Amino acid sequence: MQGPRTASGGHAVPMLRSTAAVCTTLSALAATSILSGPAAAEPYSTTPCALHRTAAHHSEGVDSWNPDYSHPAGTIDAVMVFLSFPDAAPRTTPADLTADHFPATSRYYAQASYGRFTLRPHPLTHWLHMPRPSTAYAMKRDWDADDRAAYLHDAFKVADKEVDFSRYQVVYFVADPDAPGVDSDATKVINLDTPMHVDGTDVRRVVTVFEKHPPDRLVLAHETGHLFDLPDLYHRPVDGKGDWDTYVGDWDLMGSQFGLAPDLFAWHRWKLGWLDPRQVVCVRGAGPTRLTLEPLEAGPGIPVQGTAGAPAFGLGHGVKLALVRTGPDSVLGFEARGTAGNDRTSCRQGVLVYRISSGAESGGGPIEVVDAHPHTEACWETSVYPPLADAPVALGETFTVPGTGVTVGVEDRTPSGAWTVRITQTVSG
Incomplete structure (x- = not known):
């Protein structure tokens, strides 16, 4: 079901059918x-x-x-x-x-x-x-x-x-x-x-x-x-009042088709088989882990903006998703979001943090974006949910995910546009 509301060419004509009866009873x-x-x-x-x-x-x-x-x-x-x-x-x-x-x-x-x-x-x-x-x-x-x-x-x-x-x-x-x-x-x-x-x-x-x-x-x-078995990520008020997009805001198509950054989460790309196993890193044990995250939208031959501002190629096969286990059916996800491809109208870029729960129903918050800037909002005139529009951890920032003991720091960007991050667990996940 869809979320809240606020030149074709070259298509083939369907093939003619073979004779068959249509069932007259369905539920x-x-x-x-x-x-x-x-x-x-x-x-x-x-x-x-x-x-x-x-x-x-x-x-x-x-x-x-x-x-x-x-x-x-x-x-x-x-x-x-x-x-x-x-x-x-x-x-x-x-x-x-x-x-x-x-x-x-x-x-x-x-x-x-x-x-x-x-x-x-x-x-x-x-x-x-x-x-x-x-x-x-x-x-x-x-x-x-x-x-x-x-x-x-x-x-x-x-x-x-x-x-x-x-x-x-x-x-x-x-x-x-x-x-x-x-x-x-x-x-x-x-x-x-x-x-x-x-x-x-x-x-x-x-x-x-x-x-x-x-x-x-x-x-x-x-x-x-x-x-393709993807859930609704928006929140539908039971009483018809309140916010619709408080789970993920602009950050995934399954939250809102109007999102400024509607590309699918790296978790969904992994679920659908579009990421190779080596592009997903499971961070385990206490202490810091430093890794490089490629922009989610970067694929083989797809240009993204490098640190000098010019399009940079050569990305697409590196790590796209870092994970920290937080429970039997839950993890934290970390991915880099930029302003290219399906996210070209994104309000902010940086490292996005979100919680994933495999036990939550579609429409019940199976993924929730964690706001690294909970006291501010951005792009209020165009965002589907401005409080989460500035959710990513920006370059030079450090953010501790509430209730987890997990801290992520965005330390640097490579010339090609990848993000250098440090993930630290003070409590083993």
Whole structure:
């Protein structure tokens, strides 16, 4: 589910479907529903700082991959199906709506994965007509299960006449944004309790897109993150009052699609398989440990700003994430954030500190940014949460993480733009 609200080209046309029946019965669960438990998988990280996957929905555990989710490696094909309704004549075209999201979404993931993952869209070029008025589906953020199931049943039925779903790992159902019953706040990933069996394949998840034209920035990238088992990192007030973005502020796409620095945390890149084991360091034992952290956005051949102000190359294979174990299901993460790539509009740069808990649910604070400057804020006119906009530890600063006995000092920057840090544990983690 998405957070709070404040030229396409070269896309292939979907392949025609093979004859198959669409299931007429389904039960849908919202993206925040709890699954039955962690799926068995081979562990892919054995470092002492790797958290175990728990039964929490979208657990931040990294010792295994949940095979119920698509792994974002290589190329994944996504079909975009455009749905119109009898109570409205579309004022936009499928090409317009495709351009709202692509190539921006693919570009985001290409940069975040250092080129290891390509999201390839296959948009239809025409509208498919739903059998009922848009108002009949009662779309809203907390969608009634029966209304949601009726919408998906009708959408699959009309799309199955033209789309071979066996060819795609991602399905986007994009509704006419001008239809009277379409609620832009209802965009979300829907987990199917009983998968749709269509074209010889099981479809377990669908992204239902109800965005206005033009849409929220990076909203489709956020929803696609859920398809890869990433949790919501924003806080949703139970009583409808209070702050939304107090967990991570601007610092990860899964916290807000509006963030000034929306690149995925290094922890998420590790979880998704985009960091090599040697790029993650587990700091253990009392006493100081000195290491060099490369800017998170730096990849092979990707320029970042060096200390002289000019673009510097040659980074991309060094350490991206330092970790300190703080409990059975918790660690502290340390990563360097700059002003390039997906973070080019970042408010501040430096070493970002955050807590990770593999037992916390999606939306329940599985990652929380630690504010190194708790008495100040920054970029109040553009930040989604100004108190955390200046959270990183800046060059020359030293910061002790409250309640941990762990201190991080940012000592220097290399000519290439990497950060020299010192992490000290006064209490062994």
